[in-house]
Every structure is written in structure tokens, then in C-alpha cells.
Amino acid sequence: MSKKHNFSAGPCILPQEVLKQASKAVLNFNNDDLSLIEISHRSKPFVEVMDNAIALVKELLEVPTAYSVLFLQGGASLEFLMVPFNLLRKGGKSAYTNTGTWAKKAIAEAKSMGEVEILGDSSDKNYNYIPKGYKIPTDVDYFHCTSNNTIYGTQMKDFPHCPTLMVCDMSSDIFSRKIDVSKFDLIYAGAQKNMGPAGTTLVIVKDEILGKTGRNIPTMLDYNTHISKGSMFNTPPVFPIYVSMLTLQWLKELGGVEAIEKINQEKADLLYGEIDRNPLFEGAANKDDRSNMNVTFLLTDESKEEQFNKMWNNAGINGLKGHRSVGGYRASMYNALPLESVQVLVDVMKKLEVN
């Protein structure tokens, strides 16, 4: 049993109940005397897993009927390529915001296929804010944004009015707060934050936007391939999809996205409150754009570093080291991280102050 306070940025903490069930399924799934990972993906028990996972996504995010839900492979990084392949017309243009490492990679991929307009760019301040006030042109094939920037600890609180297709990489905050799916045309997310283990990618796509680019799309990169085969065009990543299903079930039982959003807000309030109160710490991101998933912060007095590191390590905290691009600390507080773990961290921060 995991007893660590796991603030890892991803792959990251999953609910203990989910880990227990997943562990059991690896030995004996469905009481069939067979492991989950040694049965055919076309067997009834696994088809049920896939159907159930898709149904849970639809229910939890209130996905309108005009959309398909897919479980693919290749992570968000492969989506960076699939998005222009499926949405960018020959000779067409796209628009992106540049809000961090992952947005930059998405932009690079789109640029290799056509003209890209950068509408907002926070690289001037090491991505510590979310650009605002830009106007999305009507002559681009789609607009792409990243809802949460894991490395820099920034998060879009609102989404712009979009006169064209809106595409969003929600890898690190999907299922953490209510979103209006109908405002988007394509959403994608690597599983390994709020949904499950590494190895599968969730895609939610409005069917009618596909097949309109005039491009020859390679089979595996064509969303329509996967829609027509219910994410079973080839062998799907069985275990990551199963664990995602368990995690979504756990979220449903907890009260769904609305309930977890409240808990996530409590966790964020608790930790940001301490960062702002405690003179030994300062937040790394612009206050208005602070992420509720990834809290980036720094010591104001670097001589305390060794002492602080020792203290949180001794408190059973894992994964608090900041990304090298920002330095300092990053507390990733995904859905499965309990409020108690945040309290433990806050207590350590308080203790450091009086020591």
C-alpha cells in the first residue's frame, strides 16, 4: 500500500482503490482465472471495459452526442501531428498560443505542415502567465491552446470566443474541473495525470469536422479510422485503458467532476494560501493564472534549501522537485491527491518558518 504523499507531475498518483483493483486484475480478471493482460482485446470482458470507459468519459464530461470518444496511443505528442493532419487544409493556416514547452512542440509540428499564426506568447517571461486579449482570426482552419501548463504551473481560467474550430490539449487538467465540451471541436489528453497510467491518449472529437482537408491522411493518423473501429483498429493498450476506466469509475462514485473541482479548489486554496502567507516562499506563476493542478513555488531564502528538502522528504513527500526550466518546487495536486497530503506539505512549510 502506498503511504507516500505523491506530488509527482506525471505519471502521478492514482486512487489506492484503483491500484488495488488493477493489481488484482493482473492476476485474475473478472474471476475468469485469466489475467487482464493475457486475454484477447476482442473478448467480451475487454470489450465491456472499452465500452464502459467511453461511457464514463461521456457521462463525466457531459459530451454531446455529436462527438466521438477515442482511446489512442502515442501520447499528446502524437496528437500534435494528428491535429494538423486531420484539420489543416492543404495550403491552410492555423493559430496557436505559445504557453509552454508542450505548446511549443505542438506548434513545431503544425509548422512542418503549414503556416502557423502565434496569437499569444508568454515565452518572454518564462511562461509564467497566460496570454490574453488576442483575437482569433476567422481565416484559420483551427485555433489550438493548452489548458494547463504542467511545467510552469499556469492554467487557462477562461477560453476565448473562437470563430473557427477550437482544439485544446487538456493533458494535465482534464476531469479536474467542469468544462463545456460543446465549446470545443477537439480535445485531447494523455492519460497519465487525472485519468490513468501512461500509455493511452483520450481524444474527444466532433465528428462533422473531420474529412474536410483534402489531404491524404495515413491510416493510423486518421481519426476516422479509429472512430469507425471504436478504438479497436489495432490492438489497444489494454491495461492503461482498464485502469483509466477504474479511475473514472472512482471519480463518478466521488460525485463526478463537480465534486472533485470543489476538492481541487480547497487543495489549491490551502497551498497557495501558505505560499502567499509564508515569507520563506513565493509563487512562480502570475497570480491570476495559477494552476490548480501544478503549483510552482520558490524559496525566498536559498540557504534554507537543504533543510526544506530534508524536512519534506522525512514527511514522506515524493516528487516535489521543480522542473529544471523553473527551478524551485512543484506540487502537482491531481485528482487522486488527498487534501491531507497538501496539509502535510503546508505543515512542513510552516515548520520551516519557525525553525
Next chain:
Amino acid sequence: MSKKHNFSAGPCILPQEVLKQASKAVLNFNNDDLSLIEISHRSKPFVEVMDNAIALVKELLEVPTAYSVLFLQGGASLEFLMVPFNLLRKGGKSAYTNTGTWAKKAIAEAKSMGEVEILGDSSDKNYNYIPKGYKIPTDVDYFHCTSNNTIYGTQMKDFPHCPTLMVCDMSSDIFSRKIDVSKFDLIYAGAQKNMGPAGTTLVIVKDEILGKTGRNIPTMLDYNTHISKGSMFNTPPVFPIYVSMLTLQWLKELGGVEAIEKINQEKADLLYGEIDRNPLFEGAANKDDRSNMNVTFLLTDESKEEQFNKMWNNAGINGLKGHRSVGGYRASMYNALPLESVQVLVDVMKKLEVN
């Protein structure tokens, strides 16, 4: 504990010891009080898993130093696309053999990118044999073959002399028999047969053949991307790679590829022997081309079908139904299937004869 005799075609049987260790790691990996699937892929314990998995592939297959070993995502189906992207020159030509469903899909993908010469084609006899006697032209950029055809139960016993690059899809028989890697320039295989669970793809590629096409290769489809980052360009599929590592470790302890090849031959001899002896059965594939991995066979007397199905079901046998393209039965006897399970099947076949 699995007590079924699991003849599933893939995802398929894995060693019981591997399932037990994998199950444990999902709860508590490395005695760190954290699950394998909730730690960073850049943490020391997982980097060791990746290094170890790569080292085991190199050791078990005696991979020469001029080759890189990669663990990717997307299955063989994505390799169908990556191969021409990385090896087919602009305006270049490739050569393929058409030996079954998967070869056909690989061909379709290559055709979307350039001219394809079909050197051997067994579709005239529902793919029940391996084409031979063709000559590979010197003016093609590469030659592609499929070593084992899971659906039809045929297997290449020899590989042709190849005056150009030789690429092989070994998804369903890699690690089952000795191969001379130096004869090939690129080998790929979905994990979910002899190596591990679904969700990762093994690629073994000779470094010097890459970067010569003059094409602009998208980042995620470029083998050099993954070589330069040691298969960690983006988050790798942690669990499937870990279980692959365990399975390769199991194979090494068993005596390696040479030892398993002997056992696989014994299993094949036992089952094909019974098929040829028992007047109630006949093999589906050409005798010279019979696969040691997937044994396809038919009842000579269809009235016995119901009785036979009941009997093997009662004997605890799983996954024996043939693929709809061939009908009848298919006994997949991957590395982890014990000889005893084959004996149980043969006993059922004998019993059917005297009943």
C-alpha cells in the same frame, strides 16, 4: 492464479511468475511504497527498467552494436507507416511480400507513399503458404516481409538473400527462435505475443540506414527522435515496458532463445503430429510453411464441431476458435504456453476420435 490453458492469439499468455511480479508492482514497486504506475518515468527506478529491458533485448537476440533498440507506441500498425517515412526515398520504390492480413495493411500504407512491387503473394490460396523463389530487385529502397502470419498459421523458415535493406515484421514470432539480426536492417514487433502486454512496440534498427530519404519526417514518426532520447522523447508506456522486461528476464533465466526454440519445437511437433495422425483433423497451412506459433487446423467431419467445442472448453482450454478468415481452430502456442497445455489439447483430440 491462472489455471486455464490459454491458446489466445494475442494479447496472450504470459508467464505466471511475470503476472505475479507485475501485480505486486502495481501496488508497491521496488519497495518504495509507490505504485509502478504513479512514479515519474524519469525517476531512477523506471529508468533502470527501461535500461534493463533494452539490455535484455540486446542480449537475448545478440543485437550487434550498430543497432538501436526502441520501445515505442502504436503497435505494428504505426510501424507500417514509419517504415516508408524513414526508409523510402522521395520518388523511391519498395518491395513487399503479401502473406496475409497484416502484410496487406503494411503494403497499403507503403502504397500511399510511393510505388510498391509485390514480390510474392499467397492470397490466391487464402494465404496458406509462404511465397518463395522471388528475386528482390536491387533498385528498391527496401524489402519488407512478415515472418509469421498469426491468422493463417504460416511462418518463414528462411529469409531470402536481400541486396537492399531488409525490414521484417516479427510481431508474432520474435523471441521464439534464433534469428541473425545482422541479416536485417529493421525489425519491429508489437509486444503482445512473446514479449509482454499490449501497448508497446519493439523496434530494432541499424542506425546508419536512417536519415537518407530526403523526406521531412514528422517528429514522432522519426526513428532518430526516439533513438536520440532513448525511447523517452515523450512519456513511454510504463507498465507494458515493465512487464516486457519481466518477460524477457524470465526467458533469460529459462536459457534464452535457444532453449525456448527447443521447447516451441516440441510443442509444435506434438500438436502437428496429432493433426496429421488423427483422421478427424487436418492442418490449414501448407506443411512446409507451418507456424510453430499459431497452429491452424480444421475438423474433417463438421458434425463433430459441437462435441469438440464442449470437450476443449471443459478441459479448461481458452482461445482456440479460429479467425473468421480461416475458420476451424487456431492454437497459439507462444513462449509462455507450457508443453502440458498442448498435451491437454492433444488428449482432447484423441478422446474425440474414440468417442
